[in-house]
Structure formats: C-alpha cells, structure tokens
Amino acid sequence: TPYRVDVVTIFPEYLAPLRQSLLGKAAERGLVAIGVHDLRRWTDDVHRTVDDAPYGGGPGMVMRPEPWARALEAVRPPGTRLVVPTPAGRSFTQAVAAEWAAEPGLVFACGRYEGIDQRVADWAARHGPVSEVSIGDYVLAGGESAVLVMVEAVTRLIPGVVGNRESVEYDSHADGLLEGPSYTRPASWRGLDVPPVLLSGDHAAIARWRRAESLRRTAARRPDLLAALPEDALGPADRAV
Numbered sequence: 001t002p003y004r005v006d007v008v009t010i011f012p013e014y015l016a017p018l019r020q021s022l023l024g025k026a027a028e029r030g031l032v033a034i035g036v037h038d039l040r041r042w043t044d045d046v047h048r049t050v051d052d053a054p055y056g057g058g059p060g061m062v063m064r065p066e067p068w069a070r071a072l073e074a075v076r077p078p079g080t081r082l083v084v085p086t087p088a089g090r091s092f093t094q095a096v097a098a099e100w101a102a103e104p105g106l107v108f109a110c111g112r113y114e115g116i117d118q119r120v121a122d123w124a125a126r127h128g129p130v131s132e133v134s135i136g137d138y139v140l141a142g143g144e145s146a147v148l149v150m151v152e153a154v155t156r157l158i159p160g161v162v163g164n165r166e167s168v169e170y171d172s173h174a175d176g177l178l179e180g181p182s183y184t185r186p187a188s189w190r191g192l193d194v195p196p197v198l199l200s201g202d203h204a205a206i207a208r209w210r211r212a213e214s215l216r217r218t219a220a221r222r223p224d225l226l227a228a229l230p231e232d233a234l235g236p237a238d239r240a241v
C-alpha cells in the first residue's frame with residue numbers, strides 16, 4: 001500500500017509541486033499517494049469564512065476551529081499522524097523525517113494568518129498523534145512551504161522513491177554530521193585541482209579523508225551538531241582530526 005500524504009490548505013495550488021518529478025514518479029509507481037484538499041470545502045457560510053478575530057485582541061486573524069475539524073474528520077484516517085507546521089513547533093530534523101517515513105502516512109494542516117485555533121491540535125490529539133513542528137528559525141506567511149519541505153524530506157526516505165539507495169544513506173545529517181565536499185571531472189579546473197587522494201584509488205584512504213572532511217566541516221559550520229553527537233559516535237581515528 002502506498003505511503004499516504006494528505007494536505008489541507010486554503011491555497012491548494014501552492015502544493016502543485018508535489019505532483020512534479022521525483023514525487024510525481026513515486027506517485028505514478030504507487031509508492032506514494034498524495035491528496036490536496038481545500039479547507040473552504042468544509043466551511044458552512046456563503047462567504048466560506050475560515051478566519052476570525054483573536055480572543056484577547058492582538059494583530060491579525062486566527063483560523064476558526066470548526067472548518068478544520070470537519071476537514072480532518074473527512075480526510076484523516078484514524079490514528080494517522082497530524083502534522084501542524086508552526087514557528088512555535090519542535091524542530092523538524094532528519095531523525096524526525098526518518099521516524100515519519102516508517103509510518104503508514106501523514107496528514108498536514110497548513111495554517112495561514114496568525115495560525116490555527118489551538119483547540120484544533122488539542123482535539124485532533126484525541127484521534128491520533130499530533131506533531132506541531134517548525135522547519136527553522138525564520139518566519140513564513142503560512143505552512144505550505146514547510147509542508148513541501150517536509151513531504152520531500154520524508155518521502156525520499158521511503159524505499160524505492162530515490163533510485164540510488166546509497167545516496168540516501170550518505171546524506172548530510174544521515175550520520176549526524178555534514179557531508180564533505182564533492183568533485184567530478186575535470187581533475188584540474190581553472191587552476192583548482194581535485195584533492196589527489198580522490199584520484200588515488202585507495203578506498204580506505206578516501207574513506208578516511210571523507211570522514212575527516214565531514215568532521216572538519218561540521219566543526220566549522222555546525223559545532224552544535226558535533227556537540228549533539230552521542231558519546232560513542234566519534235572513534236579513535238576521528239579524534240586525530
């Protein structure tokens with residue numbers, strides 16, 4: 001059975017890229033099934049109202065709970081994880097993507113305005129797991145871009161979606177570190193040469209070099225990742241770096 005992704009949004013056309021390329025092919029091959037649903041389908045007034053003023057005052061509008069509850073009752077298979085993108089969420093990481101890729105599917109609730117009435121997530125938690133997550137420390141105008149990011153990160157981990165399995169395992173963040181630099185032909189280009197070890201054919205030396213480059217780059221660009229590594233992640237050879 002395909003990995004099922006459903007997205008509820010007031011901008012369904014924003015999710016059109018989900019039908020392109022990698023994901024489009026995976027959908028054609030029956031590995032992934034994607035549904036995009038317009039929240040306004042579940043409104044009950046002639047104006048198809050989805051928002052209202054915030055209790056307690058403050059700027060902007062808040063998304064009303066009732067259309068969301070009707071939409072999720074129609075779209076969400078019981079027990080399926082509901083993902084709510086929000087700048088106030090827990091961090092979405094490669095580890096979270098891997099966890100979700102092992103589940104049967106996901107339902108995404110895309111907020112707009114100042115967000116969705118909190119009672120929607122609270123109510124939804126009675127019918128299955130709910131994850132309020134953020135894709136980074138910057139502010140977007142809505143959840144749709146975050147959904148595109150998370151759907152890509154999760155579905156590429158589903159077996160068969162990415163042809164070359166190895167490229168998934170050797171990703172940055174797959175082992176908690178950043179991947180090192182990559183090179184291809186020509187060996188010398190505009191006065192810049194490929195590191196000789198990569199042309200040596202000595203696979204043990206190449207593996208050592210790549211590990212050292214990965215550690216060096218991680219220490220330089222993301223020391224937070226290095227600090228977060230489990231105790232036994234760095235071997236004796238790594239300490240030499």
Ligand SMILES: N#Cc1c(-c2ccc3cc[nH]c3c2)n[nH]c1N
Nearest residue numbers: 085086111135136140142143146
């Ligand atoms: N995920 C995530 C987000 C958002 C986000 C998510 C949903 C809404 C709804 C209105 N504004 C939003 C911003 N901003 N920055 C992130 N990393």
